[in-house]
Structures are given as C-alpha cells and as structure tokens.
Amino acid sequence: MERLLAVANVFARIALVFGLAMLAPIGVSWWIGDGALAAFDEALLGTLAGGGAVALATHRFRRELRANDGILLVVMCWVLLPAIACLPLLIGIPGLSFAAAYFEAVSGLTATGATVLSGLDRLPPSLNLWRTELHWVGGLGIIVLAVAVLPLLGVGGRQLMRAEVPSPIKDAGITPRVAETAKGFWRIYLALTVACTLTYGLLGMGWLDALIHAFSTVALGGFSSHDASLGFFASPALEAATLGFALMSGLSYVTHFAALSGRSLRPYLRDGELPFYFGVLAVSVLMIAVYLWQENYYPEFATALRHAAFNTVSVATTLGYASVDYAQWPFFAPLWMLFLCSFVTCSGSTGGGLKMMRAIILYKQVFREVTHAMHPHATTFIKLGGTTVPNKIILAVLGFGFLYMVSTIFFTLALAASGLDVLTAFSAAVACFNNTGPGLGQVGPAGNYGVLDGLQMWLCSFAMLLGRLEIFTLLVVLTPAFWRK
Numbered sequence: 001m002e003r004l005l006a007v008a009n010v011f012a013r014i015a016l017v018f019g020l021a022m023l024a025p026i027g028v029s030w031w032i033g034d035g036a037l038a039a040f041d042e043a044l045l046g047t048l049a050g051g052g053a054v055a056l057a058t059h060r061f062r063r064e065l066r067a068n069d070g071i072l073l074v075v076m077c078w079v080l081l082p083a084i085a086c087l088p089l090l091i092g093i094p095g096l097s098f099a100a101a102y103f104e105a106v107s108g109l110t111a112t113g114a115t116v117l118s119g120l121d122r123l124p125p126s127l128n129l130w131r132t133e134l135h136w137v138g139g140l141g142i143i144v145l146a147v148a149v150l151p152l153l154g155v156g157g158r159q160l161m162r163a164e165v166p167s168p169i170k171d172a173g174i175t176p177r178v179a180e181t182a183k184g185f186w187r188i189y190l191a192l193t194v195a196c197t198l199t200y201g202l203l204g205m206g207w208l209d210a211l212i213h214a215f216s217t218v219a220l221g222g223f224s225s226h227d228a229s230l231g232f233f234a235s236p237a238l239e240a241a242t243l244g245f246a247l248m249s250g251l252s253y254v255t256h257f258a259a260l261s262g263r264s265l266r267p268y269l270r271d272g273e274l275p276f277y278f279g280v281l282a283v284s285v286l287m288i289a290v291y292l293w294q295e296n297y298y299p300e301f302a303t304a305l306r307h308a309a310f311n312t313v314s315v316a317t318t319l320g321y322a323s324v325d326y327a328q329w330p331f332f333a334p335l336w337m338l339f340l341c342s343f344v345t346c347s348g349s350t351g352g353g354l355k356m357m358r359a360i361i362l363y364k365q366v367f368r369e370v371t372h373a374m375h376p377h378a379t380t381f382i383k384l385g386g387t388t389v390p391n392k393i394i395l396a397v398l399g400f401g402f403l404y405m406v407s408t409i410f411f412t413l414a415l416a417a418s419g420l421d422v423l424t425a426f427s428a429a430v431a432c433f434n435n436t437g438p439g440l441g442q443v444g445p446a447g448n449y450g451v452l453d454g455l456q457m458w459l460c461s462f463a464m465l466l467g468r469l470e471i472f473t474l475l476v477v478l479t480p481a482f483w484r485k
Contacts, residue, residue: 028126103457140189193215218350239306320438338439
C-alpha cells in the first residue's frame with residue numbers, strides 16, 4: 001500500500017502538469033468564442049482540485065521511485081490520464097457517454113486516431129485542438145515528457161525510461177542522464193511539429209487547421225478536424241507533405257537523436273531498420289498502385305500511384321489519414337495495408353505495432369532455424385545493423401511475438417462474440433491494437449467507431465492501451481508476483 005501511495009503522489013503531480021495542457025484550447029475557445037470555454041474551465045478546475053487533493057494527501061509517502069514503481073506509474077498514467085483528458089469532451093458534447101469519451105481520450109493519448117465522433121467539421125475548434133493535442137502529448141509518451149521535468153520534482157527517471165521506451169533500445173543508454181535524452185527527443189519532436197505546421201499553413205490550410213493536423217501527423221495519430229480526413233483538402237501538395245512528415249515520424253527518434261547529436265547522417269546509414277522500412281513501403285506502394293490500375297479502379301496510373309502512396313504509407317506508419325475511401329478498393333489492397341500497420345514503423349518511433357526491428361529479428365530467426373535443420377552443428381548469428389543480436393533479445397522477441405498473436409486473436413474473438421461481423425471485429429482489433437485508427441467494414445475510413453456499443457468500446461480501449469504499452473508493461477502489473485514484497 002505504501003508503494004501505491006508513493007506512486008499516486010507522483011501521478012498526482014503529473015496530472016496537475018497535464019491539466020495545464022488545457023490552457024491552449026482554453027485560449028483558442030476564448031479567442032474565437034466557439035462555446036466550449038465552460039467545458040474546459042470546469043475540466044481544468046476539476047483536474048487541479050483532484051490532483052492537488054491527492055498530492056497533499058499522499059505527500060508524506062513521497063520518495064525516490066524504484067524500478068517496479070516506475071512500471072506502475074507508467075501504467076497508472078496511461079490508464080488514468082484518459083479519464084482526465086475526456087472531461088472536456090464529456091462536458092462539451094451533449095449525449096456523449098463516458099465509455100465513448102474515455103475511448104476518444106485513450107485513442108488520442110495512444111496516438112491511435114480511432115474516433116467515435118461524427119460531425120467533426122461542426123465541432124468547436126477548441127475541442128478538435130484538444131483531441132489532437134492529446135496525440136501530441138502522447139506521441140512520444142507522457143512519461144518521456146515527464147522524465148525531463150521529474151528531476152525538478154525530486155523524482156529520478158531512468159526506471160521510467162526503461163518502462164516507456166520500446167524494444168531492445170531501452171537497455172542502451174543514449175546519454176548518461178535520462179532527462180537529457182528525453183529533452184533531446186522532445187527538441188526533435190517540437191522542431192518537426194513547428195516545421196509541419198508551417199508547411200501545412202504555407203500550402204493552404206488555415207493556421208489553426210495546420211496546427212491541429214501537425215499535432216496529429218508528427219504523433220502518427222490520425223485525428224482530423226474534418227470527417228473526410230485529409231481528403232477534405234483534395235490537395236496533392238498537402239498529401240505529399242504529409243507523407244514526408246509521416247515517414248520521418250516513423251523512423252526511430254534514437255536515430256534522429258544520434259544524427260543530430262553527432263551532426264552526421266551516418267546513424268541513418270547504420271540503422272538496420274531503415275532499408276527494410278523504406279523497402280517494404282516502396283514495394284507495397286508500387287504493388288498496390290499497379291494492382292488498382294490493372295483492376296481499372298483508376299484509369300490513369302499516376303492517379304493510382306498518388307492515392308496508393310498516400311493511403312498505404314498513412315496506414316502502414318499508423319498515421320491513419322485517408323484521402324479516399326480505400327475500403328472501396330479491391331479487397332486485397334486495404335487488407336495488405338492493414339497487414340503493413342502491424343510491423344512497418346521503426347522501434348523508438350511514434351508509430352504502433354510490432355515494430356520493424358522485431359519483425360526483422362523474427363524473419364532472420366526463421367532462416368536461422370532452417371539453417372540449423374539442414375546443418376545441426378552450424379553456429380549462426382543474427383545481425384542487425386552490423387551488430388550481433390544477443391540470444392536473450394531473440395527469446396524476448398519470440399515471446400513478444402507470441403503474445404502479439406494471442407492478443408490479436410483474443411480481441412478479434414471478443415469483438416465478434418459481442419455481435420460485430422468478422423471483418424469489422426478483425427480490422428478493429430488490428431487497428432486498435434496497432435494504434436492505427438481506421439479499420440475496415442463498419443469502422444472503415446468512411447465510418448467510425450461510433451457504431452460500437454459500450455462493451456465494444458471498452459474492449460477497443462483496452463486493446464489500444466495494451467498495444468501502446470507493448471503488452472508486457474501492462475501485463476506485468478496484473479501479475480500477483482509484481483505486488484509481492
């Protein structure tokens with residue numbers, strides 16, 4: 001109990017800082033008078049009052065967190081902060097249930113982009129800004145952001161970084177101090193956001209729309225202020241710019257950080273994921289473009305290539321924007337795109353899914369086993385980026401791959417048992433678990449998750465959280481051994 005109260009104290013202080021993020025939409029709502037100001041005022045006051053009360057009540061339990069405490073704090077933030085984030089939506093949108101509001105907030109913070117809302121063009125702009133600001137805050141992880149300021153609060157950060165940063169890179173210190181690493185990540189993140197906002201604005205978006213879509217793009221989230229997503233603008237130039245920023249955000253921020261720190265492009269050349277990342281995307285875009293052209297869905301190859309490139313990269317990087325209703329394409333194309341979202345993005349990026357690094361290791365392990373079957377006494381190694389991958393990491397990846405497959409099957413069966421058709425259940429499970437957003441069937445790019453009932457929304461919310469925390473972080477907290485002294 002004492003450990004829980006110590007973690008609750010840190011969480012309360014994070015919640016107070018998180019509540020201040022509402023000041024941006026409050027300013028917008030006050031400036032343009034969109035009618036949502038009261039909702040944000042009430043939500044902010046409630047957050048500050050609740051967070052302050054918990055912080056005061058648990059102040060005597062304040063101490064330096066241990067490794068297990070860091071894991072618990074990460075889970076607590078991802079599970080409870082959406083309950084705070086959904087307050088402006090719950091208050092400001094008449095008739096919205098708590099299940100739907102929590103789903104929307106989870107989708108925002110996990111940078112999934114699945115929405116239960118329709119009529120986004122008529123929604124108060126400040127609420128649309130808040131939805132995508134959740135993307136931006138959650139894109140690199142609330143805890144990574146907090147690590148940069150936790151030393152000022154008297155709380156160490158390395159154990160939090162290990163819980164939050166995915167894949168084998170979390171065992172490799174990038175700089176001696178985690179706070180410096182977190183600040184480096186966020187400087188890059190902020191620079192990309194500013195560049196994306198300016199690019200969108202100069203290409204014809206209104207400046208508020210530009211900021212909203214920049215928050216969403218850099219975080220690979222997918223929320224938009226329009227029901228038609230980016231297709232609302234019907235602009236090839238905007239689509240090309242979005243592709244560029246999506247591809248950048250799908251790369252590892254560890255690689256970005258190393259390149260910026262060393263002022264050299266060499267880290268990109270040494271990154272073992274990059275050839276597979278760009279290679280799989282290039283082949284897939286070309287294949288789908290040719291397929292759509294040959295099927296006479298688009299009479300001109302240039303048109304087929306434009307829409308194939310945008311929508312394939314958008315789904316594969318888990319951005320989730322759409323320029324057309326690709327669910328109407330011949331079935332192979334959207335199904336392949338949904339397959340890509342499960343593994344294409346790089347480890348340490350803002351994307352979701354299995355991650356390219358794990359996919360490469362699994363792929364090479366298969367051929368390693370084939371080699372051992374033919375040559376039982378051969379000594380073989382798996383290398384990535386010129387570095388030998390230790391067997392303990394290979395075993396961890398195999399375990400993760402098994403849990404990934406089991407989780408996808410579980411959510412598909414659970415959603416199907418709740419009454420959804422098989423295509424909708426499967427695509428919703430894949431899209432939510434991989435933090436992609438739009439699926440197929442009833443939750444395709446032309447629809448949304450508002451068709452789900454309360455139980456289905458809770459299942460999808462859990463899938464988004466489990467996917468964002470990369471399974472193990474959440475599951476370890478649910479095991480009895482975690483709570484033993």
